[in-house]
Amino acid sequence: GESVGLHLPTLSVQEGDNSIINCAYSNSASDYFIWYKQESGKGPQFIIDIRSNMDKRQGQRVTVLLNKTVKHLSLQIAATQPGDSAVYFCAEKGQAGTALIFGKGTTLSVSS
Amino acid sequence: DTGVSQDPRHKITKRGQNVTFRCDPISEHNRLYWYRQTLGQGPEFLTYFQNEAQLEKSRLLSDRFSAERPKGSFSTLEIQRTEQGDSAMYLCASSLAVTGDEKLFFGSGTQLSVL
Numbered sequence: 250g251e252s253v254g255l256h257l258p259t260l261s262v263q264e265g266d267n268s269i270i271n272c273a274y275s276n277s278a279s280d281y282f283i284w285y286k287q288e289s290g291k292g293p294q295f296i297i298d299i300r301s302n303m304d305k306r307q308g309q310r311v312t313v314l315l316n317k318t319v320k321h322l323s324l325q326i327a328a329t330q331p332g333d334s335a336v337y338f339c340a341e342k343g344q345a346g347t348a349l350i351f352g353k354g355t356t357l358s359v360s361s
Numbered sequence: 362d363t364g365v366s367q368d369p370r371h372k373i374t375k376r377g378q379n380v381t382f383r384c385d386p387i388s389e390h391n392r393l394y395w396y397r398q399t400l401g402q403g404p405e406f407l408t409y410f411q412n413e414a415q416l417e418k419s420r421l422l423s424d425r426f427s428a429e430r431p432k433g434s435f436s437t438l439e440i441q442r443t444e445q446g447d448s449a450m451y452l453c454a455s456s457l458a459v460t461g462d463e464k465l466f467f468g469s470g471t472q473l474s475v476l
Binding site: 281283285290291292293294295298324325332347348349350351352353354 | 363365377394396401402403404405406409417452453463464465466467468470
């Protein structure tokens with residue numbers, strides 16, 4: 250069945266370091282992937298998305314990489330800041346009209 | 362603030378009681394989703410609407426759960442005869458279903474505690 254998972258439940262970095270959060274997905278038919286950030290007591294907040302016809306997409310301080318061969322997705326955050334501390338979720342969408350399926354999340358802790 | 366509002370933010374109820382939550386999506390969005398999230402887990406899909414039509418329901422959505430979107434704008438999620446296992450954050454999201462833009466915008470959720 251469809252499932253999205255994360256390699257590590259927690260990641261601790263120093264302020265200014267680059268962070269890499271990984272995600273593995275199992276449905277090779279998924280054609281859309283998205284990263285969300287969730288702070289305590291808030292709903293998930295959109296960070297960046299990517300379609301399966303791309304392997305890289307860049308935003309402001311963030312980059313998403315997609316490797317369809319091994320069904321792997323990663324989020325890179327450059328110059329990580331304390332405000333980046335949150336839980337990060339990847340999600341996938343299998344086909345038109347279906348909902349996003351979320352993984353379990355990685356908690357990013359940034360120390361200054 | 363994403364523009365999706367949920368009410369109430371918190372709800373404490375006793376087992377066996379009925380509860381109803383409301384979601385107001387971003388006004389021009391035609392799709393509305395309900396998710397449930399428990400501590401330490403990612404959001405789990407429950408159901409979604411396109412305009413007023415409920416197009417998909419998860420197997421997680423038991424008979425005690427019902428959702429409506431009568432006029433294609435706001436939506437309500439009702440849980441009848443609540444159980445302690447219903448305790449969770451209930452998240453609403455909306456999207457504009459156009460090709461090339463499928464991201465969901467989430468509200469801050471309703472935290473339900475069933476005693």
